[in-house]
Amino acid sequence: MNQANPNQDRADGALSNDMPEAVHADGMRILWDVPIPMSDGVVLRADVFLPQEPGRHAALLSYGAYGKGVPMQVGYKSAYDRMVRDFPDIAEGSSNKYMNWEVIDPEKWVPDGFVCIRVDSRGAGRSPGVLDPTSEQETKDIYECIEWAAAQPWSNGKIGMNGISYYASNQWYVAALRPPHLAAICVWEGFVDRYRDAARHGGIYSQFGEGWYERQVLRIQHGYGERGARNPNNGELVCGPQTLSDEELAANRAPKMSNESLNRPLDDAFYSSRKPDVSRIEVPLLSAANWGGMGVHPRGNFEGYLDAGSSQKWLEVHGNSHFSPFYRAEGVELQKRFLGHFLQGKDTGWDRQPPVQLQIRRPGEHFTIRDEQEWPLARTQWTKYYLEPATRTLGTTPATGASIAYQAMSEGLVFKLPPAREEIEITGPIAARLVVSSRTADADLFLALRLYAPDGKEVLFVGSNDPRVPIALGWLRASHRKLDTAKSLPYRPYHTHDELQPLVPGEPVVLDIEILPTSIVIPPGYTLALNVRGCDYDHGLGDAGFSDQPYPMTGVGPFRHANPQDRPPEVFGGENTLHFGEGNEPFILLPIIPAKGA
Known part of the structure; x- marks a missing residue:
């Protein structure tokens, strides 16, 4: 059943910049379409999931172009069905209706005292502006979103980030800028070097970006309006109240990333401007790689872990699909121990966590968790x-x-x-x-x-x-x-x-x-x-x-x-x-x- 949204669209097609009133649902206070003003005047939109209890809480922020109003069961039904079929524990303890692709399920986190903030990136979903995924502008926006969140009356001033792939890679980027209130990052299968990890493997052009942009980004562009989906949880259009023409949409986005990669065979200024200096990262970090992530996901997690400047950093490596390990009970428990320690000051046992935790792989998808002290292993x-x-x-x-x-x-x-x-x-x-x-x-x-x-x-x-x-x-x-x-x-x-x-x-x-x-x-x-x-x-x-x-x-x-x-x-x-x-x-x-x- 759809819930009324107190932040209704105005008659002129714009969204109100007033702070919405909370909707109480599923054991949470939910703020739909919270306005987050950027320094250049653009107002981004976020959904904020809060504990019922008043007070100041640690917050987990995600920022991306996949649509904060698209439940995983709707936007990625086949992947969701396969995931819960293979690992039923993922669906337990939650209605799952707020689960979005590659970000945390608030029903699994809010009861533990976390605030979950989902921001539609500039030009995507409910956020206006020029769509330019993984750009320098996006990194600046994330920085401002972090500092905005830290200043809210429900925040304890400690902001963390957690998420997969898109929602992981941008953590390397923003952490290198050192936002004052970023307290920890959980980078789950996220590349760090756009050229080597994603666009060109060994100098050979990867076609992943061609399908990714068309399949997962353009259909969520702000202004897709009535041609797009509706959020089943509040009835609002996922891509904003206005429906723009194809020409207007094209004018509001940067050139296709895949075209840039195809026409740039060498690691030039285009790529270097999109490669973070991870040596500047100071916050505690958990880098989670996937042995089977060949193509875009594993290399950056190893390289980022090794090169990051943080004195408090951990590496975890697992197998299986791109999303199941993140949502499974053991994955959530690992993330909560890390983030609970650094954001909430809880005694989660993380101070005894070894620097490296590997899931050693055997045929038949059999894994044995083993603690190590370094990477690569000294006894190799x-x-x-x-x-x-x-x-x-x-x-x-x-x-x-x-x-x-x-x-x-x-x-x-x-x-x-x-x-x-x-x-x-x-x-x-x-x-x-x-x-x-x-x-x-x-x-x-x-x-x-x-x-x-x-x-x-x-x-x-x-x-x-x-x-x-x-x-x-x-x-x-x-x-x-x-x-x-x-x-x-x-x-x-x-x-x-x-x-x-x-x-x-x-x-x-x-x-x-x-x-x-x-x-x-x-x-x-x-x-x-x-x-x-x-x-x-x-x-x-x-x-x-x-x-x-x-x-x-x-x-x-x-x-x-x-x-x-x-x-x-x-x-x-x-x-x-x-x-x-x-x-x-x-x-x-x-x-x-x-x-x-x-």
């Missing part, structure tokens, strides 16, 4: 496994031999370890060194770390954006092979992406390739393999077939790299050659973790 046995051309195996001694050519758009080459005789754990970042030539002036390298059961079938895992993913992925465009020697590490090459170094056709070059961090315990009898290819990984099992996904799910989800403008077939669709010369034997560097006591 960094082990080189050399690619052997004659046997297509991986061995611990350098191997030379004849070069091997492969068609770039094929399955490529697969090099396997012998079946494990005993359990082997691989946990940490990974790197590979290959020596490659092409018949053209460039080549794209796609690396997949894969696992096979004794019966020969590939073992796949639930990923953040695809239900069947391999162990780990890595990418590099050969013309982007230039390394930043100051930032590169043996297990994590770091490329400058600041100039192109074209290939001379037929002439081999050395490529150091970053493979994203992972964790896998290989059981006896199972086989680990490195797949070297010239196109996206595909498990060959066909599309997972989710009805609400406009892209096929064949192992990489929406993170595909096949745009013909970025990868013209005449350059990247031909033949590459892997070389095995003495002194430049190709290898993969694996983080072997010895058994405790070994």
Whole structure:
């Protein structure tokens, strides 16, 4: 049943700037469409969920472009249904009608004394202005929203942030500006480096942004009005009272991010202006990564954790889908212990929390939680496994031999370890060194770390954006092979992406390739393999077939790299050659973790 909104739209199509009266519902006081004035005169809109008890409370703020008035069951029904089917505990203890995509459910948090603030970002939902997702302007807006929240009569002056992906990435950005009243951030699967983590993997253009903008942002633009949805909780139009024309909407948004990324192959000023200096972050932070988040979600959480300047920081790594671990009881409990400690001053036991908590992964989606003191793990046995051309195996001694050519758009080459005789754990970042030539002036390298059961079938895992993913992925465009020697590490090459170094056709070059961090315990009898290819990984099992996904799910989800403008077939669709010369034997560097006591 819809609730009356005391902050009704005015006859002229604008929203009132008066503070709305609270609506009492579901054990909360709810303020719909609270005005938050920005310094440039734009008034943003927020929904505020308050405890019934008066007083000053800690507040959790989220800011994004997905529409504060769109319940998850409405906007992302298939994902919601799958989530609660697999993990029924998520739906327990809440009506779930206030649950929004990638942000906390207030019914799970307000009873514990938290205020939940959801802000529609500038130009999105109920907030007017120019739509420019993840821009510098958005970061400035979040700063002002934090300081506004701290000054409210219901606030104890300590503001935290929590959320997934979009609602995680912008935490890195604003925390680097050091708002005086930001007290803690919980960055759950959020990138930190737009170029390396999201837009261009190894210099190769990722098509994720194309679908994301059309699918999740434009349909929530402010001014979509009657063409958009209504909030079932208060009956108001999700995208504001006015219905603008297509021309008016286009005039109120910045150029498509995907167009910018496609037309900017190098890490230039456009990207640097959207990359936070995380060394400036001082507030306590919890960075939560996903082993299966290959494409946009894991790398930033590892890099952000390592580079953040805060003296109080924690890393948590989990598996499974992009949203389930965040909403499950164990995820909420972890978040509450962290935020309750720093925002409410409660004795949650967080002062005894180890710096690193890993969910060690085994086949069959089995995870074991293990506490650690650092990342990467100090006891790691960094082990080189050399690619052997004659046997297509991986061995611990350098191997030379004849070069091997492969068609770039094929399955490529697969090099396997012998079946494990005993359990082997691989946990940490990974790197590979290959020596490659092409018949053209460039080549794209796609690396997949894969696992096979004794019966020969590939073992796949639930990923953040695809239900069947391999162990780990890595990418590099050969013309982007230039390394930043100051930032590169043996297990994590770091490329400058600041100039192109074209290939001379037929002439081999050395490529150091970053493979994203992972964790896998290989059981006896199972086989680990490195797949070297010239196109996206595909498990060959066909599309997972989710009805609400406009892209096929064949192992990489929406993170595909096949745009013909970025990868013209005449350059990247031909033949590459892997070389095995003495002194430049190709290898993969694996983080072997010895058994405790070994």
